[in-house]
Amino acid sequence: MDAGDHTAREYFHHSSAKRVNTDLVLLEALRTQYPHLDVIVAPLARCNLLMYAAAGFATAEPIEASHGHHAYDPPVKWVAYVPPQRRLDSQPGAFSERVLFGKYMYKWKDVEFLMYFVNGRDGTAAYPDVTQHYILTTEPQKAYQLIKEASLWTEELHDEVWVFDGGFWDKSRELYESVQKSHWSNVILDEDMKKALIADVEYFFDSRDTYTDLKVPWKRGIIYYGPPGNGKTISIKAMMNMLYKRGKEDNKQSVPTLYVRSLSSWGGPERALSDIFKKARAEAPCYLVFEDLDSIVNDNVRSYFLNEVDGLRANDGILMVGSTNHLDRLDPGIAKRPSRFDRKYYFPDPDWEQRRQYAVFWQGKLKGNKAIEFPDELCPKIANRTDGFSFAYMQEAFVAALLVIAGRRNDGDGEGGDKAQMEDGGDDDLEKLVLWRELKKQIDLLREELGKRRSNDGNIIGFNL
Numbered sequence: 001m002d003a004g005d006h007t008a009r010e011y012f013h014h015s016s017a018k019r020v021n022t023d024l025v026l027l028e029a030l031r032t033q034y035p036h037l038d039v040i041v042a043p044l045a046r047c048n049l050l051m052y053a054a055a056g057f058a059t060a061e062p063i064e065a066s067h068g069h070h071a072y073d074p075p076v077k078w079v080a081y082v083p084p085q086r087r088l089d090s091q092p093g094a095f096s097e098r099v100l101f102g103k104y105m106y107k108w109k110d111v112e113f114l115m116y117f118v119n120g121r122d123g124t125a126a127y128p129d130v131t132q133h134y135i136l137t138t139e140p141q142k143a144y145q146l147i148k149e150a151s152l153w154t155e156e157l158h159d160e161v162w163v164f165d166g167g168f169w170d171k172s173r174e175l176y177e178s179v180q181k182s183h184w185s186n187v188i189l190d191e192d193m194k195k196a197l198i199a200d201v202e203y204f205f206d207s208r209d210t211y212t213d214l215k216v217p218w219k220r221g222i223i224y225y226g227p228p229g230n231g232k233t234i235s236i237k238a239m240m241n242m243l244y245k246r247g248k249e250d251n252k253q254s255v256p257t258l259y260v261r262s263l264s265s266w267g268g269p270e271r272a273l274s275d276i277f278k279k280a281r282a283e284a285p286c287y288l289v290f291e292d293l294d295s296i297v298n299d300n301v302r303s304y305f306l307n308e309v310d311g312l313r314a315n316d317g318i319l320m321v322g323s324t325n326h327l328d329r330l331d332p333g334i335a336k337r338p339s340r341f342d343r344k345y346y347f348p349d350p351d352w353e354q355r356r357q358y359a360v361f362w363q364g365k366l367k368g369n370k371a372i373e374f375p376d377e378l379c380p381k382i383a384n385r386t387d388g389f390s391f392a393y394m395q396e397a398f399v400a401a402l403l404v405i406a407g408r409r410n411d412g413d414g415e416g417g418d419k420a421q422m423e424d425g426g427d428d429d430l431e432k433l434v435l436w437r438e439l440k441k442q443i444d445l446l447r448e449e450l451g452k453r454r455s456n457d458g459n460i461i462g463f464n465l
């Protein structure tokens with residue numbers, strides 16, 4: 001008789017066990033071990049009770065020793081050493097523990113629960129990873145309350161911003177931290193335009209009742225457009241910061257930002273847009289940011305976008321802001337029709353006075369630097385010479401000049417500092433300043449690059465030195 005391949009048979013035999021469901025095994029064991037307690041099972045995906053405790057809302061004391069066989073004492077855990085996230089931070093790494101089976105005395109408010117925390121992955125697949133809390137108590141209603149509060153906390157942001165990228169909403173601490181450093185005082189714009197930008201957004205979030213009284217939907221769309229490097233992104237970040245702070249300082253409601261980086265998604269752009277707007281409706285009132293709108297809303301996604309923006313579902317409380325370099329490349333259905341994007345703000349290259357202010361901004365930044373002389377007279381000189389530059393080009397000129405100076409100082413050729421070289425007054429004296437000499441070189445180099453770039457774009461270049 002042919003018995004088939006022995007090894008294949010063994011493999012099949014081994015792999016076709018009875019159906020397993022670790023959750024049921026645990027329930028049965030817990031009910032047997034604690035017949036007088038209720039068992040409430042709460043999956044980790046919705047609330048993380050250990051993190052909730054670590055954040056200071058409860059305590060979770062591990063119970064490690066039992067009176068029985070040591071081999072079966074909790075916990076079961078994995079230990080990993082995680083090296084520093086970024087080499088640049090020069091922070092030490094840290095040990096990370098992942099509990100697979102743990103037993104805790106969990107104290108929350110005035111209640112104590114016995115809690116098992118168990119990874120009950122069944123079968124061979126890594127996904128889904130089913131980890132549950134098993135809460136044992138005589139007061140199940142209190143356990144329900146705990147689950148509710150911990151779930152709300154888990155869903156909230158904690159010094160993070162929601163960012164949509166790669167098809168998911170994810171929390172970003174990095175963006176939050178960079179937003180914390182963004183202030184309107186560092187954004188140089190025409191004063192009236194700056195006031196209008198801010199008032200537009202503040203008025204929107206303050207005026208729910210007005211919109212309701214007028215029976216118009218409480219939603220708004222704003223576009224920031226203009227050549228690269230003139231403050232669209234830093235204005236969005238300063239606005240984000242202001243909207244978060246509102247809650248703390250002005251006794252108003254803090255407004256969260258939802259930040260969309262791209263629509264690329266495993267589910268295609270239609271799915272991405274539906275997820276984006278679903279979240280925005282849930283979080284409203286909120287500030288919904290689409291950076292580089294023209295690359296996000298191309299021909300393929302136009303109809304899905306419009307469907308979400310003026311479809312059947314209400315978008316109350318959503319203020320959309322999109323930034324773009326190319327208003328002309330945006331679909332007219334998006335750019336030209338109010339009610340989708342109602343207002344457009346142009347961010348031009350800075351004029352003379354703004355370039356002077358930007359030089360003053362750098363003067364302030366360099367105040368503490370003993371080696372660099374930066375007298376007031378230099379600011380208008382810099383403004384004269386940078387006609388046609390964006391702020392980003394001006395920034396590049398400063399950074400490049402300072403790097404050259406610092407490099408020279410490190411080489412010790414004596415050209416690095418210029419405190420001793422300043423004499424009194426006059427243009428000739430400015431020529432002696434190492435910062436001014438380097439800035440001029442860098443500005444001229446950048447101007448060449450700018451000339452090439454603009455002639456490629458088909459624009460006329462105006463030199464006005």
Ligand SMILES: Nc1ncnc2c1ncn2[C@@H]1O[C@H](COP(=O)(O)OP(=O)(O)OP(=O)(O)O)[C@@H](O)[C@H]1O
Nearest residue numbers: 186187188227228229230231232233234391392395
């Ligand atoms: N109006 C401004 N005031 C002060 N600094 C500015 C201003 N605009 C730009 N800068 C400087 O230039 C850098 C780039 O600016 P930003 O990222 O805001 O440009 P952008 O308009 O968003 O450009 P892009 O269209 O390429 O995205 C900023 O980090 C800042 O240092």
Ligand SMILES: [Mg+2]
Nearest residue numbers: 232233234323
């Ligand atoms: Mg930008």
